[in-house]
Amino acid sequence: xxxxxxxxxxxxxxxxxxxxxxxxxxxxxxxxxxxxxxxxxxxxxxxxxxxxxxxxxxxxxxxxxxxxxxxxxxxxxxxxxxxxxxxxxxxxxxxxxxxxxxxxxxxxxxxxxxxxxxxxxxxxxxxxxxxxxxxxxxxxxxxxxxxxxxxxxxxxxxxxxxxxxxxxxxxxxxxxxxxxxxxxxxxxxxxxxxxxxxxxxxxxxxxxxxxxxxxxxxxxxxxxxxxxxxxxxxxxxxxxxxxxxxxxxxxxxxxxxxxxxxxxxxxxxxxxxxxxxxxxxxxxxxxxxxxxxxxxxxxxxxxxxxxxxxxxxxxxxxxxxxxxxxxxxxxxxxxxxxxxxxxxxxxxxxxxxxxxxxxxxxxxxxxxxxxxxxxxxxxxxxxxxxxxxxxxxxxxxxxxxxxxxxxxxxxxxxxxxxxxxxxxxxxxxxxxxxxxxxxxxxx
Amino acid sequence: xxxxxxxxxxxxxxxxxxxxxxxxxxxxxxxxxxxxxxxxxxxxxxxxxxxxxxxxxxxxxxxxxxxxxxxxxxxxxxxxxxxxxxxxxxxxxxxxxxxxxxxxxxxxxxxxxxxxxxxxxxxxxxxxxxxxxxxxxxxxxxxxxxxxxxxxxxxxxxxxxxxxxxxxxxxxxxxxxxxxxxxxxxxxxxxxxxxxxxxxxxxxxxxxxxxxxxxxxxxxxxxxxxxxxxxxxxxxxxxxxxxxxxxxx
Numbered sequence: 055x056x057x058x059x060x061x062x063x064x065x066x067x068x069x070x071x072x073x074x075x076x077x078x079x080x081x082x083x084x085x086x087x088x089x090x091x092x093x094x095x096x097x098x099x100x101x102x103x104x105x106x107x108x109x110x111x112x113x114x115x116x117x118x119x120x121x122x123x124x125x126x127x128x129x130x131x132x133x134x135x136x137x138x139x140x141x142x143x144x145x146x147x148x149x150x151x152x153x154x155x156x157x158x159x160x161x162x163x164x165x166x167x168x169x170x171x172x173x174x175x176x177x178x179x180x181x182x183x184x185x186x187x188x189x190x191x192x193x194x195x196x197x198x199x200x201x202x203x204x205x206x207x208x209x210x211x212x213x214x215x216x217x218x219x220x221x222x223x224x225x226x227x228x229x230x231x232x233x234x235x236x237x238x239x240x241x242x243x244x245x246x247x248x249x250x251x252x253x254x255x256x257x258x259x260x261x262x263x264x265x266x267x268x269x270x271x272x273x274x275x276x277x278x279x280x281x282x283x284x285x286x287x288x289x290x291x292x293x294x295x296x297x298x299x300x301x302x303x304x305x306x307x308x309x310x311x312x313x314x315x316x317x318x319x320x321x322x323x324x325x326x327x328x329x330x331x332x333x334x335x336x337x338x339x340x341x342x343x344x345x346x347x348x349x350x351x352x353x354x355x356x357x358x359x360x361x362x363x364x365x366x367x368x369x370x371x372x373x374x375x376x377x378x379x380x381x382x383x384x385x386x387x388x389x390x391x392x393x394x395x396x397x398x399x400x401x402x403x404x405x406x407x408x409x410x411x412x413x414x415x416x417x418x419x420x421x422x423x424x425x426x427x428x429x430x431x432x433x434x435x436x437x438x439x440x441x442x443x444x445x446x447x448x449x450x451x452x453x454x455x456x457x458x459x460x461x462x463x464x465x466x467x468x469x470x471x472x473x474x475x476x477x478x479x480x481x482x483x484x485x486x487x488x489x490x491x492x493x494x495x496x497x
Numbered sequence: 498x499x500x501x502x503x504x505x506x507x508x509x510x511x512x513x514x515x516x517x518x519x520x521x522x523x524x525x526x527x528x529x530x531x532x533x534x535x536x537x538x539x540x541x542x543x544x545x546x547x548x549x550x551x552x553x554x555x556x557x558x559x560x561x562x563x564x565x566x567x568x569x570x571x572x573x574x575x576x577x578x579x580x581x582x583x584x585x586x587x588x589x590x591x592x593x594x595x596x597x598x599x600x601x602x603x604x605x606x607x608x609x610x611x612x613x614x615x616x617x618x619x620x621x622x623x624x625x626x627x628x629x630x631x632x633x634x635x636x637x638x639x640x641x642x643x644x645x646x647x648x649x650x651x652x653x654x655x656x657x658x659x660x661x662x663x664x665x666x667x668x669x670x671x672x673x674x675x676x677x678x679x680x681x682x683x684x685x686x687x688x689x690x691x692x693x694x695x696x697x698x699x700x701x702x703x704x705x706x707x708x709x710x711x712x713x714x715x716x717x718x719x720x721x722x723x724x725x726x727x728x729x730x731x732x733x734x735x736x737x738x739x740x741x742x743x744x745x746x
Contacts, residue, residue: 446585450599451573464589
């Protein structure tokens with residue numbers, strides 16, 4: 055498996071050079087430095103993942119990532135003002151925490167104290183040896199992930215958030231990842247959310263940047279949810295159309311936790327979101343939803359592992375992928391039910407809607423069940439718009455393209471409906487509708 | 498209003514309609530009865546403009562205009578409405594959104610201004626009340642999880658809102674219990690007008706007790722084999738399709 059191979063692609067060589075140049079300048083004590091070294095050494099062993107690595111079968115990163123961009127410099131004034139300009143969620147009352155070109159920007163962020171809430175920028179946490187920083191890296195993916203290893207190797211910027219036991223935060227928090235500027239650069243962000251017993255929070259992550267710039271994002275979020283925690287993670291991936299977006303979610307939930315993750319993907323030339331969610335306490339309830347809307351030659355990959363490690367947990371996974379032109383959408387969803395995890399109730403539904411002949415959907419639902427008293431199911435569908443439904447709408451006087459838009463909306467709407475926060479849900483639906491409007495115009 | 502002449506239609510190379518003639522004037526209600534497979538639903542779909550129905554011969558003119566080249570939405574704009582035998586479920590599209598999109602699309606094409614939200618809501622609530630439709634139902638996705646009766650009432654609600662000139666009701670009575678049938682029939686009767694024509698397709702005479710037609714046609718093997726007044730439906734009920742078909746043959 056872990057065959058040792060020399061680093062050989064251009065991209066891998068540039069990444070190695072960048073690491074050598076950066077590692078002495080990055081903040082933190084020797085323990086953090088050694089964490090980075092170990093992560094990089096593992097990355098160097100395997101190199102970029104390619105199609106012979108099962109999890110990356112449909113997204114051959116070694117081929118897709120020809121050139122590794124240099125590390126982004128801290129943002130200048132122009133970048134900061136650009137970051138202010140583009141904010142897809144500007145209309146919503148959120149606590150904003152902003153990373154521009156991979157650097158935390160305090161002046162754009164809302165660090166006003168709030169009872170039960172601790173926010174520490176990662177760079178400061180590393181320099182100050184903050185206790186929260188010690189929790190980073192505690193949740194591991196099921197198998198080695200080179201992208202996550204790189205994220206750890208360049209551990210530097212991000213936000214650490216803790217919600218204290220019993221705290222109920224009414225106002226959602228958003229971590230904005232903004233890229234600004236006209237030349238390609240690489241950014242790494244590592245965020246952490248620790249939610250105490252019975253606490254409740256909504257965390258949004260948004261990713262935005264300019265079209266036409268092949269910048270590279272590598273972002274990871276770790277979530278620790280304690281007993282009875284209620285956490286909604288909402289993701290908006292609206293990167294520029296030439297970007298490479300790599301992101302990882304690692305989540306561990308304890309007893310009676312309520313976890314929702316819901317994402318909307320419309321951006322980036324190539325993107326991969328990989329989520330590992332471990333249900334480690336009984337009676338935990340998980341919902342995972344995602345809508346992906348692609349056109350042109352976009353490629354988006356969502357890879358999910360839900361690990362039912364203990365009995366009595368329920369999970370629902372729902373992904374909706376809309377593919378136009380020559381885009382390609384990959385969804386791999388695996389539900390693992392461990393031997394002890396009796397009474398697991400898990401259901402996954404994957405759906406792809408192909409709007410063009412040349413679009414491609416790769417959907418792979420998997421169940422791995424080692425317990426005998428469980429209810430698990432999965433289904434995957436892919437196809438074009440239903441001509442019967444189109445006829446029904448048109449017979450009521452709705453013109454074809456509008457009828458198509460209604461049906462496409464209904465298809466992804468199911469996934470976005472999972473977002474409980476009304477303002478966020480509306481904003482996400484608006485984003486998705488804007489995607490449709492572009493399509494209607496081009497028809 | 499509607500003139501169908503010598504209509505021949507094939508579906509997947511099977512001849513379904515074979516020389517159908519029908520003329521419907523404004524203000525009249527025509528019932529079309531016939532056994533399964535006689536081509537009743539095909540006629541409904543051809544009028545509404547569904548794909549996959551190849552007209553090989555004949556013509557359909559609506560208010561003097563050729564209908565056959567038009568897509569379904571343009572036919573709807575001209576005033577043709579098909580109440581479906583099996584209304585489609587559209588999960589994820591709220592009934593209100595659907596009704597509003599349809600109404601405004603038609604108003605736009607008919608050169609009328611779009612209705613404001615309050616005006617639209619008032620209109621829908623009023624029409625829904627006539628059909629004993631629970632306003633909660635309108636918040637749900639189109640026909641999704643609706644009972645058979647709710648689906649049919651929803652069809653008639655659409656018909657009332659869109660104010661067509663020609664209503665084609667395809668087996669609107671199927672799957673309805675007697676109470677639901679009465680509500681639907683009352684809804685349809687309320688829409689009868691000297692400017693509006695209706696084609697009521699049904700398998701059973703029962704519906705025609707409630708929606709009394711001006712003319713009854715009997716279809717067999719893709720043609721109309723006999724026409725008459727309302728009494729023809731009663732005769733059919735007593736003697737059965739076979740006897741009447743045999744006479745006509």
